[in-house]
Amino acid sequence: MSLALSPALRDALARWLDHLAALEGASAQTIRAYRTDVTGFLAFLAEHTSDSIGPARLARVTQSDMRGWMAHERARGVASRSLARSLSAVKGFARWLAERDGFDPTAILAARSPKYQRKLPRPLSEPAAKEVIGLMGSLPREDWVAARDAAVVTLLYGCGLRISEALSLTGADAPLPEVLRIRGKGGKERVVPVLPAARAAVAEYLHLCPFPISDEPDEALFRGTRGGPLNPRLIAGAMAQARGALGLPATATPHALRHSFATHLLAAGGDLRAIQDLLGHASLSTTQAYTAVDASRLMEIYEKAHPRA
Missing domain, CATH: 1.10.150 (DNA polymerase; domain 1)
Structure with missing residues (x-):
């Protein structure tokens, strides 16, 4: 061609x-x-x-x-x-x-784009998200690997990071500060607060990791079992194990934890513009999808509480 x-x-x-x-x-x-x-x-x-x-x-x-x-x-x-x-x-x-x-x-x-139904994000419930993180740290594997996987998913849920952003962290980012500067899609930089639970999870991983991790900015923070940069497929595989053990749907992926971060923040009264900044969305319309998720879940609750005759 x-x-x-x-x-x-x-x-x-x-x-x-x-x-x-x-x-x-x-x-x-x-x-x-x-x-x-x-x-x-x-x-x-x-x-x-x-x-x-x-x-x-x-x-x-x-x-x-x-x-x-x-x-x-x-x-x-x-x-x-x-x-x-x-x-x-x-x-x-x-x-x-x-x-x-x-x-x-x-x-x-001038060509008109075809209309299509945007897929709504599929977040986990708050209890399910917490169960996933807890289970990731106790799956049958080496202690340091379990700690690593738990640290990664804690960052996804606790900071709203994409898996690529979490795995792009380097030795220069450790120990994690209270605020991280993340370079996301389009090279757009954003500032993300790091919860104490996320800092503690990464600190536990670093304590158990058998590979020396220097403070060099080109050295991966999260490692595979041979010492190289962690492959995101390994986190996806561990997540699949966790959702199987917990009976969660196939939509419970690593990225669903980022969706869960945004949806739960919005449900707690978070400002939409602030959530846009935390997620690194270029357009507010992308973040507004979470308002539809929230409304959808409210309707589910309403229908369960007020079943039709």
């Missing part, structure tokens, strides 16, 4: 992706997804227009081209949510290229 692209367009796509990674802090997973999305769109243009695909061809994209591509994707079974992401990637690339090549990208930017 790359043979269908002119060298100029291949170079432009590579530079745009480099820009996203270097200046906007996009993750490797996001970069891969955007590359697939944009090259898929360009492949459609090449196949259905019998035209060479270079920057000049993008400048001639019409609304009909955009409707044809989106219809083609739907016919392939692409879900609305995935198509919306692909369209966002195509628009981003077109906007970036238009600024450099001086063409009008209106036909691309």
Whole structure:
């Protein structure tokens, strides 16, 4: 498929992706997804227009081209949510290229994103979250590994960290201070208070860890059994064991603990803007999903208390 692209367009796509990674802090997973999305769109243009695909061809994209591509994707079974992401990637690339090549990208930017039902976060109840953390520290494994896993999930629930953020902590962060500076998605930095329980859990792990951990900023704080950086799949596996033992649903994942942090904070009267800052959400609309979760749970309680006749 790359043979269908002119060298100029291949170079432009590579530079745009480099820009996203270097200046906007996009993750490797996001970069891969955007590359697939944009090259898929360009492949459609090449196949259905019998035209060479270079920057000049993008400048001639019409609304009909955009409707044809989106219809083609739907016919392939692409879900609305995935198509919306692909369209966002195509628009981003077109906007970036238009600024450099001086063409009008209106036909691309005007394409309407398909509507889709946003999935509500699936948090754990407060008792379940506490049970998970307690059980992670007592699963049958080496003491230091159990302490490590308990420390990680305590950070997810107690500080609202993403698993990638917890595992990006280094020896320079130990012992944990009362406030952590976390660099999240898009390279956005935020300040997160660290609860005493989280500091104590990490201190217990450090006390038991058999590997020396210096205060170097490039040395992983959480280690695997061979001493290298901890693989997030190991935390996911331990979480699966815990939810199996507790009879929790498959949605009880490490990321669900971050959802639980936000939902329980909101239920306790937390300010939505403050929760947005703690989670590192770029948009308040993302954080507002937790208000829907809270309302949904209230309705469940109401219906149980007032069953229909």
